[in-house]
Amino acid sequence: MSTSAAPAATNGSTGAPVLSVRNLHTAVATPEGAFDVVRDVSFDIQPNEVLCLVGESGCGKTITALSIMRLLPTPPVRITSGEIVFDGSDLTQMPARRVRDVRSERISMIFQDPLTSLDPVFTVGQVMTEVIRTHRDATKAEARDMSVDILRAVGLPAPEERFDSYPHELSGGMRQRVMIATALVLDPEILIADEPTTALDVTVQAQILERLRQEQQDRHMSMLLITHDLAVVASIADRVAVMYAGEIVEEAPVDELFSNPRHPYTQGLLRALPHASRKRRELVPIPGLVPPMQMMPPGCRFAPRCPHALEQCWTDHPPHAVEAGVGFRCFNPQPF
């Protein structure tokens, strides 16, 4: 399924990445102090590739994406250090006005819940037209044509009529198509999709994913797809970054990650996954829970739940190691 034609390498060894996140720290301020919800996260997105950001809820996937879009709810959440380099500029330092020019025109984002993510008192067309006319010199008629074309392209039936529909008149899958169409109408270089299928019916999920994949290939666009669903990852990703407790613990090409995971957390995730070819194999849950952010262990954040934890794992924080194009944070990687 996946196009693993790209060389199995991470961290930008295949020329210039379109987006480069470097040592990103994003913290939330609480009455007890500030805590990193995203800690020392680095990754590149190459042209034309789908990078999946995987992890359980609360691990910092969405905060990472919102950091890139500069859409964090500030206060209390804000970027404390690091760089997000896009087209030679650091998005974290960019004035708000210029960030607005990047949004949608060059980097778009779609969200999890298409029911609450669309403005209920404006029609699909009114919002799409406004997005287009914010960025481009287009007449209303031109904006309408652009919108109807993209609505048709993402597989919305009767796009001319849907242009004048309110979100409540559409089904969940149709709303998600509207959100995708709005995100793609200006032909951005990067699409960030935050759990775009989680709120949808299973049958609709597959259609939406297929549509995203298709658009990504047709438009030679890069995509950062956030999901907790490894089946989604297997069907769409070129490369995968696994997040745990605010950190990227492993990053690898998708085939490599599924066949030869290094980090015990990745291994645990895969063992917890039902697999058609391994019938009746017992699913193995990862013991324990993610520590709350006020009580993060000083060493490896996964150590309390890790079957292979060494003494060192409790005291020292594992650095990001790279081995044969796979990046991971672990002192004691075991064969899967």
Place this chain on the structure above:
Amino acid sequence: MKRIAARTLYTLIVLLLSSIAVFYAIRLSGGDAVSARLPASASYEEREEFRELLGLNDPVHEQYFRYMGRLLTFDLGKSLTNNADIFDMLTEHGKNSLVLGAAAFGLVFVIGVPLGILAAVRRNSWADGSVMTFSVAGMAVPNFWLALLTVWLFASTLGWLPSAGCCSTKQLILPAVVLAMEGIALTVRMTRSAMLENLGQDFVRTLRAGGLSEASIIGKHVLRNAMVPIISLAGLRIGQIVGYALVVETIFGWPGLGQVLVNAVLRRDYPVAQFFSLVLIAIVVLSNWAADVGYTVANPRLRKA
């Protein structure tokens, strides 16, 4: 559409029931129209004759049907105290009330909504604090006291504005502001909380991701969403203004419907009192009906329901 039809039917029923209630209440409130009209020296026979003439000895329900019948043919009758034509009183005083009420209603939104937006956008700032303090004060202070206070300050002490009378712009300012104050206070709060609620909605993030300016997101999208409850309660503001008009018109000597009604009740001038009560009730009920229709129009989710 179904929703609007149901509300219309409900409105008509309320109007009918309140006309009955008003009719009985005035007759049960004690006192006598006859003693208001005839001199104290009038004999018992003269009084009885007068009662017969007005039909006051008939059972109340007969009087009611007779009255409603005349009302439907626009025969409003005359005042018992000065024989003035009630229709003329309505047009003359109604015009004054309309000016005052419209001014107050306008102030509610022209002042209330922008202050609410300011408080929401600058949440927890000194501006928010001052606006909310003003709002609490506006709700807590009774309007008759506020009326006396403003007369003392702006008329007696500073001499900037006249204390009473009709109908210049200068004379309009104090009663309109006093009449609007509670509505302004409530509208500020409602606007602020509706703006804050909608600012936290997911769709705001989507619009930001679309690269829209904050001016458009707040001034157009969030405001339009926030206006749904504000518009739906605008009708209630009209009701409030009509209710307070009785007090405020009397204090400021503004010759409107409220003042006419208060005087008519004091003099047991049945035809005038019951007709103007009905007028005020009709305004309140119809404005609530209009609010419902407005809510349906403002909220696309209800249009087809």
